[in-house]
Structure formats: structure tokens, C-alpha cells
Amino acid sequence: MDSIEERAEKKKELRKKAMQLPLSPGVYIMHDKTGEIIYIGKAKALKNRVSQYFGSDRNHEEKVRRMVQNVDWFEYIITDSEFEALVLESSLIKQNQPKYNILLKDDKGYSYIRVSGGSWPRITEVKKMEDDGAKYIGPYLSSWSIKQTVDSARKIFRLPDCNKKFPQDFGKGRPCLNYYIKQCCAPCRGRMGEEEYNEAFQQALDFIKGGSSTSVRALTAKMEEAAGNMEFELAARLRDRISAINKMKERQKVVASRVEEQDVFALAQGETHTAFEVFRFTGGKLSDRESFLTEGCQPDPEARSEFLRQYYGIRDRIPPVIALDGEIEDRELLERWLSEKRGRAVHITAPQRGEQHQLVQMCRTNAAESIAQHTGTAGRDASALDELRRLLGLEKAPAYIESYDISNLQGGENVAGMVVFENGRPLKSAYRKFKIKTVEGQDDYGSMREVIRRRFEEYKAHQQEGDGTGFGRLPDLILLDGGKGHVAAVQPLLDEMGIAVPLFGMVKDDKHRTRAIALTGGEIAISSTRRAFTLVSSIQDEVHRFAIGYHRQQRKKAAISSTLTSIEGIGQTRAKALLKHFKTVANVAGADLRELETAPGMTKPAARRVFEFFHGSLEAEGETGAQSPEN
The missing domain is CATH 1.10.150.20 (5' to 3' exonuclease, C-terminal subdomain)
Structure with missing residues (x-):
């Protein structure tokens, strides 16, 4: 591995070469020492874009910093326009699969529904056909929709999805949870005949082949016939299956669109990864859903643009409407590129209200859930952190937040409390208390400066220890209990100490409730971002409780001590x-x-x-x- 001095020299050399590039549109190709292509990008002006990589690291996200550290040389291709650069970039990325580009695997193979043979048959979703004596229905393009259909059929008609074999496993063990929540008829109990099972199985197969409406009509006719023949037990079973189908149809209406054909995209960013969620609508119904988790974080407009270029580079179907959860870089270029690929006009939108906005929000919630599963946190917490990231314009979701509050009584017993929230939850082992030492009287600004200085002096003393929860860890975000005055008082101190951590204040209204986020130039309202609001309110309430509790403790000690003195x-x-x-x-x-x-x-x-x-x-x-x- 190169030394720090060697990397600095190499970076200086690369910047010198970049400054000699033309101000023309084109594609640039980054190589490592082995000659492998590690990143491909497009530029409106090659000189301006490429030289940015080899400037100050403070302007780059972590993923870009790591890429730049591995660049040994670069080449470029000049194009006649930025649009041609976009088309060429897409083609080169598809060919070379560079490690630092967003890379999506084209795994959209066909899916099938497998119907096993013999007695007590089963229905399953599979990726390929086998020569195993079973019957196969398909192929289908969307594995997600087929899985949903098979799962729905099994639940509605109460078919087992376990690995037990019948009749061999009759009476062996107790029924599973599905039986008790009425999602399985539990043949394993040995109380169901093969004829009754096959009746439910055939109805499930008819449901899969004919759809819910056809299935309801057929089941209704059979239910009326059974009732006429006074077969009330059979009629009741059919009635329950019709009711289950109708309930499923009502749930599906929740995820529907008035736009006949469209794709909906949303992203959520964590501390180290970005999740993308795609809802694909056909005929106004959700027909497919895809989730992608990619390494690294970058500004949302860039991330959306790069993802769409990759996604539609490996997809044949392009809809007339693409709805996004926010702004996108190069929107007009992407619309032109997608329109040419489709052969008809494609429009990219970022809806702000109504049904389309609700679909985008639902898509974003699912993207946050992917981040939550990756980090092992709750989906609500991951969503709140991503909302806070967007609201404050942060580079990544603030997984580790420190918050500070000053407490005193007319300048007496001046103390401060520091609380920590990790992944949206209080981390009480990292809480700290401070006695104000250098400030006399009621000077909250001076007290806050003292606390912040002492905290980051400790960081510089302990940062080599790699302490994951103490002063040796740098927070992703600092929140002060106070307005823009507190931020203005503390920000110059952080700059002076070389601490590049985002700093904001938490503002209360006249009823002592969280109202806004403060920065040096003004305030950001947070009431419209529900989960971010709840998180910030929790942090402000907790740091106030902690600081005032410590202050009362010190006052009590002082009162006790004064009795003896x-x-x-x-x-x-x-x-x-x-x-x-x-x-x-x-x-x-x-x-x-x-x-x-x-x-x-x-x-x-x-x-x-x-x-x-x-x-x-x-x-x-x-x-x-x-x-x-x-x-």
C-alpha cells in the first residue's frame, strides 16, 4: 500500500493532468494500478468534472474518497454532446462493470408455478422447470407477482406451505402457527380426507389460473348449490373462501395507480449503504416490485440519476411515466435517452401531493425497511433517520447523534448534559455530564462553547483508541438545545478545532415543544416530516431531562453540603x-x-x-x- 506521502504526490500528479483536459463533453475512465477499470463517468466539461476528484477530500463522500485513493491513471473519450456521453457511459458501464459505479445484477429471469403430482399435491413458485413429473404453469416475467399470487392462494384456501409429507406425517407433532391463525387446514392432524384437500387444492389452482373475479363467481355458484342441497358445512367453507378473496382484493386496492403504466422509484440512505425500491405498475395495478442495496452514499439527485441509468440499461420495458421521490440530476438528458429507447415519450416526475405522492412515500418506506434490515434497526427508526438526513441535507443518515443542553438556576450550579442516540435509539452508556468550570453566571453560549471544546479535546486525545461509544468516536450530527444563537456561538469553535460535524439547534415553541431545527442563517420547519419530527422531539426531551436531572442533583448536594459547612x-x-x-x-x-x-x-x-x-x-x-x- 502506498504511503500517505506517495498518495499525496500521485493525487497532485493526477490533478495536474486533469487540469489539462478540454472543456468538452465526454466520458472519463478511472484505472487502478493493475489497469482494471474501477469507475466510469460522464461530464459536460471533462476538465471541470475530473479535476474535482483530485481536489480537497472534504468535498467528497466516503465512497468517492475510497475510489480516488485507488486511482492510478485515467483516460477519456470526447463526445459531441453530453447526451452522447450519457449513452456511451451506459454502454461502457454495462460492458466493464466497474466496482465503484452502482451495479445492478440483471437477474430478471422467468418464474414458474410448479404443481406437484401424486396425492396431496402442492403449489410452489420456482425459477426454472425440472423434469420431475410435476406440471408447470408459466413462464412469468415477475417473480414477485407470482410469489404474491401463490402465497395468496395458499392462505385463502388454507393449503400447507411446510415440508411435511402426507399421509406419512399424519399425527406427528402439533400443527404450526398457520393452523391457529386460520391460514392452513393442517392435514398433519390426520382429520382431513384426501377428497376435501383436493377440493381446496383445485379451487386454489382455478384461482391462480383464472384470477380472483372468475374464482369468486365459480365459488359463489358452488356455495348456492351446496346451500340448496342443504350441505351447510360445505357452503360455509366456500363462503369463507369467497370472503378471503374479497379481503385480498381490498388490500390490493391500497397499492393501485390511476396511471395505467408507470414505474415508481425511491431511495433511502443509511450510514454506509443506499437502498433503492422500485414499484412497477401495469394496468393501474402493482405488477412487480424490486429492491436493491448498494454500497456507499452520495447526494440524492446524483444517486437517482446513476441508478436510473443502470436500471434501464438492463431492462427492456420502459414505461411512459417514471415517478421519483425527489429531484434528479440530468433529468432532461435521461428523458431523451429513455424516450429514444422506448420509441415514445417518457416523462420523469417528482410528485408533491395526491395519489402519486402517496405511492412515492410508500416506496420510500419500503426502501427504509431495506436499510433497517441491513443495519439491524427498526424500520421506523431507519425511516426517521433518512427523513432527517434529507431535511438537513446531510451526506449520510446520522446513525450516531450527540445532543447537548445547559442547565442552571440564575447562573448557579451551572452544568451540562450530553445524550447520544445511535440508530434512532438512546445509547445511555454514552451519556456524559459536565460541570461548567470556566464560565461564571448565566452565560449559556459561553457554557456551551466550554462543553463542546472539552468534548472534542477528549476526542483528539482518544481518537486513536477506536472507542465505538466514547469520546473517541466522532458523531454524525450534533444537536444543541437552543436556537441559531447557540449554533452561531459554537460553529466557529468547531471550525477552529477542525471538527467537520454538522451542527444544528433544536428550537422550542412557547409551550416548550419542539418547533424547528436551527442553523446559523435561520430555521428549518420539521412539522411536515412526521418521523423526523418525532425523533428530534425525543432527542430534545431526553437531553433536557438529563441535563436538568443532573442540575437538581448538584443543587441537592450543594444544599446538603451547606448544612455541614x-x-x-x-x-x-x-x-x-x-x-x-x-x-x-x-x-x-x-x-x-x-x-x-x-x-x-x-x-x-x-x-x-x-x-x-x-x-x-x-x-x-x-x-x-x-x-x-x-x-
């Missing part, structure tokens, strides 16, 4: 020693003279004064209560 000859040092030894003032008051004399730091005269403070004068007690030896 009011005794002649008992200063702060002796008072602290007594409290440490006896734990409470009540225990000090209840101690006898001998116990006080033997306590750490005490002398006999001091012990006598403490005893007399709580019990009265020893001389007075001797005069009234002691008896003469002569008596």
Missing part, C-alpha cells in the same frame, strides 16, 4: 469527607461522638462541634442528665 470548623473538604463516609446528612446527624471522631479527616474538636450541632451542648447534657459518682 455552616458548622464552625467544617469546611468543604471535611464536609465532602463526612458525606463520603456516612453517605447522607441524616447518617451524620445520627452518629455518636466516637463514630464522628474516627471518621476520615476528623479531629476530636471538630467531631465534638458536629455532634453538638445536631444534639446540643455536651456540657448542658452533663449538667442536667449526668449523675455524681458519689451518688
